Amino acid sequence: MAEVPFIAIEGPIGIGKTSLAKKLSVHFDFHLLKEIVEENPFLGKFYDDIDEWSFQTEMFFLCNRFKQLEDIEQKYLLENKAVVADYHISKNMIFAKRTLQADKFEKYEQIYHILTKDMPVPNMMIYLHASLDTILKRIRLRGREIEQNIKASYLAQLAQDYEDYMNEFEKLHPEIPVIRINGDEMDFVKHQDNLDYIINQVDLHLNNHKTVAKN
Template sequence: MKQAPFIAVEGPIGAGKTTLASMLAEELSLPVIKEIVEENPFIDKFYQNMDDWSFQLEMFFLCNRYKQLKDTVTEYIDRGKPVISDYHIYKNLIFSDRTLQGNERGKYRQIYHVLTDDLPKPNIIIYIRAELDTLLKRIAKRGRSFEEGIDHSYLQQLIEDYDAAMASLAEQEPSTPIITIDGNAVDFVENKEQFEAISSRIKELM
């Protein structure tokens, strides 16, 4: 049986994932799954000292995203109901490969695959790509205290990591469409026509 539409919105920190996912959920009358960020008890410590707190941070995110997606399967996917999420579970590998080293990275990858390999994957991906200046402006605008001192080189590396990850996903799952949005030029919040173009494209794929 064909899986119901499972849409994931992805992109680096500050790209506008949650905003776009929420707007599309309202436009398409879909339930929206939002990742837990500010509730992570290790996030402040992580931005102060990435080396000491990266494993705890990544494990918290992984376990919470796993629980959310497991519930999503039960509530929506198994019942043939479409749903939209403001993340793809694959992002755990994007971030952990950047922050973890050696044995910790290996252990994390093992746990990731044990938890996620049998979960349904999104069958429509929206990738918001944006340059560093754009991300920094959006991060400043939303005003999260723990992001105030974010390392610019870390954020730039994430941009490159996301490009590589989307290319990898395209190879792994060639039947899954990846819609790339130029976050530097497209303002789906202020420009109604640009948002409607995105939502129309999603409707065509559902």
């Protein structure tokens, strides 16, 4: 792990990434980095017609996340200030592979690699996952109007894409600890003991890193 804690939380739509990031930010006094979602002017159109609006939607997210990470690196990480984020920029490729047609994906991938080449990489990942029923329930509960037209089949595919991605991530980055949280079994918003468990897991990895760094 890098010297300054940089924690990213990932998982499918509606799984609770932002809620957990907020709680960890408060507990550890880390800077909170939230992704820009509802500000995306193409998102509502995207959920109505994925093929028509996917490239515009993904490009907006990529450019905004690039700018956010650039700012975070300059203002916090290089100043030895810890950060917890409710996303990892590599999630862009999960969505792009699922939604973009081959010719547009090729262009997108080239731009993605150019922009992210020197971006800071999280040194701890928290992966939230759950069944489709749980994901649908949480999306309904938070009540974002633009998300009400999301097809269950799209969410099911996305959940599997995330699972494949995280399995690959752990193989490619064995040095980065991944904390897996099953959303079907744990609700850290409603149950403090579930939140305490996650906090303890994060603490454990942070302390392990300090020990390694000293040695």
